[in-house]
Structure formats: C-alpha cells, structure tokens
Amino acid sequence: MTRPGFVLEVDRNTPPILFHHGEGFRLEKLPPGRTRVIYPAEPLEPIEHPDAAIRHALLNPLGDSPPLPALLRPGMKLTIAFDDVSLPLPPMRRPDIRQRIIEQVLDMAAAAGVDDVALIAALALHRRMTEAELRHAVGDRVYDAFAPHGLLTNHDAEDPDNLAYLGTTDKGEEVEINKRAAESDLLVYVNINIVSMDGGWKSTATGLASYRSLRHHHNVRTLRHSRSFMDQHRSELHSSNWRMGKVLRDAGVKIFQIETTINNDVFGTEGPMSVLQKREWEWNARDRFTFLAMQKSLERLPARTRRQIFHSWKAPHAMTSVQAGEVEAVHQVTTENVYRQHLVAVEGQTDILTMGLPYICPYNVNSIMNPILVMCLGLGYFFNLYRGRPLVREGGVLIMSHPTPWEFHPVHHPSYIDFFEQVLAETTDPVEIESRYEKQYAEDEWYRHLYRTSYAYHGVHPFYMWYWGSHALAHLGQVIVVGGDPRAVHRLGFRPASTMQDALEMASDVVGRDATITHVHNPPILMADVS
Amino acid sequence: MKALQFEARPARYAAAAAAGRLTPGAGAKVGPLRLRDLDPPELPGPDWVVIRPRLAGICGSDLSTIDGHASRYFEPIVSFPFVPGHEVVADRTGSDGSDRVVVEPVLGCVTRGIDPPCAACGRGDLGNCEHIAFGALAPGLQSGFCHDTGGGWSTLMVAHPSQLHPVPASMSDEAAVMVEPTACAVHAALTAGIREGDSVVVLGTGTLGLLVTAALRHFTPAGSILAVAKHPTQRELARALGADLLAEPDEVLRAVRRLTGTMALGDGRITRLTGGADHVIDCVGSAASLADALAAVRPKGRVTLVGMPGHVHVDLTGLWQREIVLAGAYAYGTEELPSGERRRTFDLAFELVRAADLGRLVSATYPLARYQDAIAHAASAGRRGAVKIAFDLRNEKERTRL
Numbered sequence: 001m002t003r004p005g006f007v008l009e010v011d012r013n014t015p016p017i018l019f020h021h022g023e024g025f026r027l028e029k030l031p032p033g034r035t036r037v038i039y040p041a042e043p044l045e046p047i048e049h050p051d052a053a054i055r056h057a058l059l060n061p062l063g064d065s066p067p068l069p070a071l072l073r074p075g076m077k078l079t080i081a082f083d084d085v086s087l088p089l090p091p092m093r094r095p096d097i098r099q100r101i102i103e104q105v106l107d108m109a110a111a112a113g114v115d116d117v118a119l120i121a122a123l124a125l126h127r128r129m130t131e132a133e134l135r136h137a138v139g140d141r142v143y144d145a146f147a148p149h150g151l152l153t154n155h156d157a158e159d160p161d162n163l164a165y166l167g168t169t170d171k172g173e174e175v176e177i178n179k180r181a182a183e184s185d186l187l188v189y190v191n192i193n194i195v196s197m198d199g200g201w202k203s204t205a206t207g208l209a210s211y212r213s214l215r216h217h218h219n220v221r222t223l224r225h226s227r228s229f230m231d232q233h234r235s236e237l238h239s240s241n242w243r244m245g246k247v248l249r250d251a252g253v254k255i256f257q258i259e260t261t262i263n264n265d266v267f268g269t270e271g272p273m274s275v276l277q278k279r280e281w282e283w284n285a286r287d288r289f290t291f292l293a294m295q296k297s298l299e300r301l302p303a304r305t306r307r308q309i310f311h312s313w314k315a316p317h318a319m320t321s322v323q324a325g326e327v328e329a330v331h332q333v334t335t336e337n338v339y340r341q342h343l344v345a346v347e348g349q350t351d352i353l354t355m356g357l358p359y360i361c362p363y364n365v366n367s368i369m370n371p372i373l374v375m376c377l378g379l380g381y382f383f384n385l386y387r388g389r390p391l392v393r394e395g396g397v398l399i400m401s402h403p404t405p406w407e408f409h410p411v412h413h414p415s416y417i418d419f420f421e422q423v424l425a426e427t428t429d430p431v432e433i434e435s436r437y438e439k440q441y442a443e444d445e446w447y448r449h450l451y452r453t454s455y456a457y458h459g460v461h462p463f464y465m466w467y468w469g470s471h472a473l474a475h476l477g478q479v480i481v482v483g484g485d486p487r488a489v490h491r492l493g494f495r496p497a498s499t500m501q502d503a504l505e506m507a508s509d510v511v512g513r514d515a516t517i518t519h520v521h522n523p524p525i526l527m528a529d530v531s
Numbered sequence: 532m533k534a535l536q537f538e539a540r541p542a543r544y545a546a547a548a549a550a551g552r553l554t555p556g557a558g559a560k561v562g563p564l565r566l567r568d569l570d571p572p573e574l575p576g577p578d579w580v581v582i583r584p585r586l587a588g589i590c591g592s593d594l595s596t597i598d599g600h601a602s603r604y605f606e607p608i609v610s611f612p613f614v615p616g617h618e619v620v621a622d623r624t625g626s627d628g629s630d631r632v633v634v635e636p637v638l639g640c641v642t643r644g645i646d647p648p649c650a651a652c653g654r655g656d657l658g659n660c661e662h663i664a665f666g667a668l669a670p671g672l673q674s675g676f677c678h679d680t681g682g683g684w685s686t687l688m689v690a691h692p693s694q695l696h697p698v699p700a701s702m703s704d705e706a707a708v709m710v711e712p713t714a715c716a717v718h719a720a721l722t723a724g725i726r727e728g729d730s731v732v733v734l735g736t737g738t739l740g741l742l743v744t745a746a747l748r749h750f751t752p753a754g755s756i757l758a759v760a761k762h763p764t765q766r767e768l769a770r771a772l773g774a775d776l777l778a779e780p781d782e783v784l785r786a787v788r789r790l791t792g793t794m795a796l797g798d799g800r801i802t803r804l805t806g807g808a809d810h811v812i813d814c815v816g817s818a819a820s821l822a823d824a825l826a827a828v829r830p831k832g833r834v835t836l837v838g839m840p841g842h843v844h845v846d847l848t849g850l851w852q853r854e855i856v857l858a859g860a861y862a863y864g865t866e867e868l869p870s871g872e873r874r875r876t877f878d879l880a881f882e883l884v885r886a887a888d889l890g891r892l893v894s895a896t897y898p899l900a901r902y903q904d905a906i907a908h909a910a911s912a913g914r915r916g917a918v919k920i921a922f923d924l925r926n927e928k929e930r931t932r933l
C-alpha cells in the first residue's frame with residue numbers, strides 16, 4: 001500500500017529538507033514553528049499487465065465510441081498522433097507507453113486491412129524530435145516500418161500546404177490543425193498525461209495546431225484567467241481548447257482518444273537517485289552517505305558532464321491507468337487518475353512558498369534549462385500546481401532554488417536568446433511584451449526556418465513561456481532565486497540570494513518577520529488542493 | 532604658464548605602452564606626460580592670438596597617445612614636446628568669459644600661412660589638408676599635437692583667428708567644450724552617405740558613439756539606429772540621443788539580425804548574417820569592433836571608422852566577398868547636408884550641441900594638478916558611468932598672470 005501525500009509541520013527536530021537545484025541539490029534547514037513541507041504521495045501501484053490493460057481499453061471504450069476495431073476498415077485513412085518529447089518527465093524507461101499503445105493500434109489496423117497509416121509527433125510549436133527520440137517514443141519496430149517512407153513525421157505548424165482550416169469557435173477563435181490529421185477517416189491520439197493539464201481537447205487543438213490557431217489560447221489574457229491551468233474547470237486555456245474541440249467535432253474530425261496516467265516513480269527504489277524519493281527523516285545512515293557522496297562527486301564535475309548525467313536518466317515511471325474512446329469521457333477518468341497520484345490536501349495559503357527546481361522541464365529534454373525556462377518551471381508549472389487557491393497568498397513571496405546560468409542551447413532555443421537579450425532587457429511585463437514583440441518573433445523567417453528544418457522551438461515559444469508565468473507574476477509580491485547567476489536573475493526581474501537564509505531575510509521585508517513558509521517537496525510532482 | 536607636456540622619450544614611451552596594456556589610463560602615471568611651468572609659446576605669425584583655455588576635454592586619441600597605443604603613423608605629423616588638448620573652450624581676451632571661443636584645432640594651410648591653399652583646404656575640407664607638416668608651423672595635424680601652438684591642457688595657448696568660433700553667451704562652457712568632438716561625430720554621420728530609412732549600427736557608446744548617434748538622428752534620414760552599449764548609463768544616453776535599439780557588445784550580430792530580419796548562417800549559433808545593416812559606424816576602432824562591423828553590415832553596405840584604429844588584425848574575406856565599403860571619417864571641415872546645402876561642420880556642431888543638450892555629457896572636471904586621476908577617470912569612463920572628462924582651467928591661478 002503506498003502512502004498518500006501529506007503536510008509536515010517543521011519543528012526543531014526536523015532534519016534539513018531536500019531542494020532540487022538544477023543538476024544538483026541543496027539541503028536546507030527551514031525555520032521551525034512556521035514552516036510546513038508538502039510531500040507528494042508515494043508512487044501508486046502500477047498496472048501489472050500494461051499491454052493487457054491497453055488492449056482492454058481499446059476494446060472497451062468510454063463515452064459513445066465504438067471499440068477501436070469497429071472503427072477500422074480497409075481503404076480508410078488512419079492517422080496516429082502522439083505526445084512529443086516533452087512528456088513524460090523525465091523520459092521513461094523503454095518500452096515507452098506510446099510504443100506499447102501504437103503497436104497495438106497498428107496490429108488492430110493491420111488485422112482490419114488498413115494500409116494508409118501515418119504517424120505524427122504532435123509537437124505544436126516545440127522543436128522537432130530527433131530520430132533517437134522518436135525511436136525511444138515509438139520503438140524501433142514502428143520507427144523502421146514508417147519513418148523511411150515518410151509516414152512518421154513531426155507536425156509542422158508552419159507548413160501552409162499541410163494545415164487545414166476548419167472554421168472558428170463561437171468566440172472567433174480560428175481552428176487550424178494538421179491537414180493529414182484533419183482529413184483522416186480516423187485520428188487516434190496517444191497521450192501520456194503526466195499532469196492534469198494534459199490531454200482532453202488540448203491534445204488535438206493544441207498539439208496538432210498551427211501558430212495561427214494556438215495564439216487564441218496561448219496569450220496573456222487566457223493564461224492569466226486560468227486559475228490554475230491544472231484545474232480544467234477554472235482554466236480559460238481549457239475552455240478555449242474545448243471550444244475548438246467542438247469545431248473539430250462539427251467539422252467531422254473523428255477522434256479516438258487514448259489517455260494514460262503514470263505513477264510518481266521518478267527516481268526508483270534502487271541506486272543513488274532513490275534517496276531523492278525518500279522523506280528526509282526516514283533517511284538511514286546509508287542514505288545520508290549516498291546522498292553526500294553523490295553531491296560531492298557532482299560538485300567536482302564540469303557543468304556539461306553533470307547535465308549529461310542527469311539528462312541520460314530514464315525514469316522507471318509505470319502506467320497506472322489507460323482509457324480510450326470519446327475525448328471528453330476519456331479525459332474525465334484520466335483526470336481523476338492523475339489527481340489520485342498528485343493531489344495533497346493543504347489547509348490555507350502561505351506567505352512564502354519555497355521550491356527547488358530540478359534540471360528538467362517540458363522544454364529542455366536533452367537540452368539546457370535556460371533562465372526563461374527557470375521562470376516558466378517555477379512560476380508557470382510549479383506555482384500552478386494547485387486546485388482551489390494558489391498555495392501562496394496574493395502579494396506573497398516565491399523563493400525558488402536553481403543555478404539559473406546565463407546559458408542557452410543555441411540549436412533548440414535560438415529565439416529564447418534574442419528574447420532574453422532584447423525583450424527582457426526592456427521589460428518583464430507580459431502584456432507589454434505581447435503587444436510590442438510577439439508578432440516580430442512569431443513571423444521571423446529565420447526562426448521559422450530553424451523550427452521547420454532544424455531542431456528549434458518556434459520563434460514565439462519564449463513568449464509562451466513568459467505568459468505561462470503571467471498569473472504568478474501578477475499574483476506574487478516578490479520572486480527570489482537562491483543560488484542563481486545574479487545577472488541572469490536580475491534580467492528575469494527577480495532578486496538573487498546566495499543562501500536560503502538570505503532569501504528568507506529578503507522575503508521578510510515583503511511579508512514580515514513571522515511569515516508562514518510552505519515548501520513543496522517536488523519532484524516527484526504533487527498538486528496542492530488548497531482549502 | 533602651467534601645462535601638461537608630452538615629451539617623446541622612447542624609453543618612457545615603451546614603459547607607458549606596457550602599463551597601458553594592463554590598465555587603461557595607467558600610462559598617465561609612468562608615461563611621458565608631466566605637469567610643468569612653461570614659457571608661453573611665441574605667436575607663430577602676426578595675426579595669431581593668445582587664448583586662455585577654460586575647459587579642455589580628454590579625447591580617446593589623447594588616451595591612446597598617453598598609453599603609447601597610438602600608431603607610429605603619427606610620428607611625422609606631430610612635433611615634440613607638445614601640450615595635448617584639442618577640445619577647447621577658451622577666453623580670447625581677458626579672463627572674464629566675455630569673449631569665449633571654441634577652437635577648431637585642425638592646422639590646415641591657412642594657419643600655416645600657405646597660400647594658395649592645397650586643394651582640400653580650398654574646398655573647405657580642412658581635415659584632409661595635404662600640408663599638415665609644412666609651412667610656418669612645426670608639424671602637427673591639430674593644435675594639441677603641435678609644438679608651436681600649445682594645447683588646451685594648459686592655462687595658455689595660441690591660435691589662428693580662423694580657428695576660433697565665438698560661443699554664444701547663453702551656452703555653458705560644458706556645452707561649448709563638446710563642440711569639437713561633436714564636429715567629429717557630425718562629419719562621420721554626414722560622410723557616411725546615409726539614405727532615407729537606412730539601418731545604422733553604432734559600435735561603441737563612449738563619447739564618440741553617443742555623439743555619432745545624436746548626429747545621425749539630427750542630420751540624417753536614418754531609419755533604425757542600433758547602438759551597442761556596455762554600461763547602463765551609456766544605454767540610457769544612447770536611447771535619449773536617438774538610438775531605437777540597444778545591444779551589448781557580444782549581442783551585436785543577433786541584434787542586427789533581429790533588426791534587419793535577415794537569415795543567419797549557423798544552426799542557431801550565429802556565425803554570419805546573410806544580410807545585415809546598411810551602415811555600421813565603428814566608434815571603437817579595435818580589431819574586435821572592426822570584425823563585428825564587417826560581420827554586421829550587409830553586402831555592399833558601408834563601414835565607417837570613426838574611432839582611431841591603429842594596428843588591427845582582421846579577416847577581410849567578407850569585405851571582398853560581400854563588396855563592403857570600408858572608409859574612415861576624420862575630423863571636419865565643410866559638410867554637404869542631405870538637402871544639398873553646404874555648411875561648416877563646426878556650425879552644425881554648435882547647432883547639435885544646443886538641440887541635443889550635449890553639455891550634459893561632461894561628467895567630471897579636474898584641475899591640472901590632478902591629471903593622473905583625470906586620465907584614469909577618462910580611461911574607465913564607461914565603467915564608472917561617465918562620458919566626457921575635462922580639465923577645468925578656470926580656477927588655475929597661473930591663468931591670470933600673463
């Protein structure tokens with residue numbers, strides 16, 4: 001039986017608490033009497049026979065959908081779209097869930113005599129997946145059968161010949177998605193739902209959309225009115241995607257949605273990383289030794305090597321549920337399953353929220369976590385992992401720990417470099433950024449070229465990262481980064497602190513001396529259900 | 532009279548060069564610059580006059596000379612020992628400030644008593660004079676580099692009336708001392724041949740870069756002006772003087788690419804642009820700035836060197852393949868405005884100093900006795916949030932003696 005998440009009140013006997021810190025860690029003694037630590041639940045029990053569970057889901061769909069084999073017939077055009085390299089985090093050990101599902105879908109299609117099949121990585125405006133990444137996601141067998149024939153491709157949101165315009169929502173939002181997907185007799189979408197934001201109509205309406213279409217929900221207004229975007233029912237981001245979903249359905253796009261959830265098992269139960277998944281007061285002598293030895297040896301390594309080590313880590317995540325069928329019916333069950341792993345009940349808000357940011361976020365898999373991504377992970381993702389109210393009160397302080405180097409992956413994030421050098425040098429106000437600069441970046445020919453032909457995120461992507469954190473920016477009184485490069489932290493509009501002690505001292509100027517502190521012990525991911 | 536004198540003493544000069552390489556401006560401590568009591572220079576001709584400097588600026592070319600960085604190119608066109616200082620506002624008579632003048636320091640044919648003047652002087656292009664080592668004066672391209680005239684870093688110097696421009700009563704000494712460097716900038720901006728809407732990159736935002744930015748905005752139909760600034764004060768001033776865009780030195784190519792919407796070579800790392808800016812005005816004059824200039828300018832674009840370059844090592848393959856025009860811009864004389872009108876550069880400089888309130892660029896002044904501090908301050912001006920450093924002669928007691 002796995003233990004649920006819970007809230008620890010810090011007292012004098014509480015040992016130092018673990019903070020992730022990029023490709024490293026910090027142990028911080030937190031002030032007793034006014035601090036609480038929120039721990040995620042332990043990894044849920046996995047499904048014992050995932051392949052059987054997948055088969056069962058395909059044959060017993062939810063909602064008004066017939067079983068998958070009933071939707072397959074000779075001569076039809078079938079497209080299988082799947083989540084890209086941003087999911088799951090960290091990447092999972094082989095076989096990836098996508099491979100398990102796609103193999104079964106292809107088997108059923110073959111059995112039904114379907115021979116027009118194409119696979120598309122639904123990456124929206126993310127960078128294209130490399131061959132190695134595609135092989136990891138879909139497996140070598142699928143890759144070798146499709147890729148050489150041009151039937152396994154990365155979605156291209158800027159390919160005018162390969163996008164289909166399907167109309168507008170009742171709010172005037174343009175819906176334009178991948179043409180092959182739109183014109184298929186059946187679109188099977190394969191999800192890995194790592195957080196509650198993923199899946200539903202967002203899979204197709206975002207993952208396979210064009211820039212023209214995406215900008216209707218990826219903007220400051222929508223993201224500021226998504227409180228949080230992890231809570232579908234209070235998320236304008238989701239309302240917009242659901243409206244677009246209606247347009248897709250009305251246009252006759254037939255979707256068979258497959259969603260899966262995974263457990264929290266990020267660091268495993270064996271090896272040096274497993275200590276990261278234990279609660280500090282349960283560390284035994286051996287755990288302490290392992291941790292210190294790991295930290296010591298990491299400190300001795302050059303940053304590049306450290307990064308390589310972390311990014312080669314494949315998590316032992318295991319599948320906890322799989323559901324298939326009609327989009328909304330499927331997504332409802334999926335969300336419950338995500339919450340089952342992530343939700344932790346928390347009473348009331350806090351003055352100071354602390355978090356340790358790890359080495360990875362959805363946009364730097366096999367890459368560099370640049371300062372803009374640090375902002376997005378902290379203020380976009382972790383801040384928004386709540387239901388009800390934000391964990392930190394309005395006007396409160398966010399303290400995050402990350403080295404925040406002034407460093408960018410030039411191939412993956414070229415427009416981020418410009419955004420950091422030009423835009424953030426002028427302003428950090430999302431509204432001003434959007435109105436003054438978005439168009440120029442979104443329409444820049446060089447970025448478009450690199451997005452389409454190389455492995456670059458779309459020119460507009462750093463804007464989305466900034467908008468992602470725009471609710472937090474408006475909500476928070478101050479943001480402090482512990483252990484970050486001061487120049488980079490200042491450029492983000494945040495305050496650098498060299499130690500947690502200094503950061504708490506600085507925070508007291510904003511929220512007073514006896515301010516309450518809450519630390520989210522994340523990752524593995526948890527979502528606070530704040531009353 | 533009291534003066535800072537620069538002597539040509541090869542051994543000292545070598546020591547200065549070594550020190551200057553380590554710390555800019557440090558040459559002043561060991562270099563061949565000395566504070567002296569000197570006899571006033573004799574009047575080189577009947578119409579010459581004595582003037583008493585009020586403020587005299589420290590120019591980048593002065594710093595190069597003091598640090599021993601100046602090219603040996605200058606040796607035959609200066610005469611030792613000399614009193615530096617060519618950015619000068621002075622009193623023509625008395626010392627009550629009632630008849631203030633700005634010195635136009637170029638020593639062309641007229642000042643040298645050469646008649647008829649050379650072709651350049653005849654056209655009014657004094658900076659191009661072919662006789663700067665000849666005639667009635669010792670060699671010297673400008674007052675402040677010529678043994679016979681003295682220079683502004685002293686309580687007294689001599690000048691030819693053709694060199695003197697009266698300062699309006701309403702103009703402060705600080706504004707007036709900016710006229711000479713502003714004239715250099717005006718010449719650079721107008722000589723570049725900028726057309727309606729051209730994109731212009733200004734490399735360097737020391738005094739010269741800031742003044743060039745102001746001149747571009749005021750006198751040319753330039754479109755976007757991108758100024759490359761290292762320090763916060765420079766950024767603010769560049770913006771205030773007319774730069775639309777700002778970039779840090781190691782961000783130039785990216786900034787130019789954004790501005791011009793060009794493609795770039797390199798897979799996200801920019802090694803070269805396929806296009807570039809119409810103009811680059813290099814106000815630094817280093818190997819690095821020249822390399823940036825050649826990389827940032829478009830094919831058939833023009834690079835104008837305003838900062839004094841000296842010996843630089845630079846790859847000219849791009850200049851050849853992209854048919855880039857590389858040109859210098861030195862001093863001043865007469866300019867042709869985009870309207871076709873011809874005017875003396877100094878008159879335009881007066882106008883710009885007033886219009887853009889350039890007197891505010893004088894950040895600090897020093898008495899002659901503190902010349903080492905003054906030169907150190909000038910050499911690290913950008914880092915210290917300063918722009919123009921000048922000597923203030925108004926309170927030197929030797930000033931009233933002669």
Ligand SMILES: [Zn+2]
Nearest residue numbers: 590591592617
């Ligand atoms: Zn000068």
Ligand SMILES: [Zn+2]
Nearest residue numbers: 640649652660
């Ligand atoms: Zn001449």
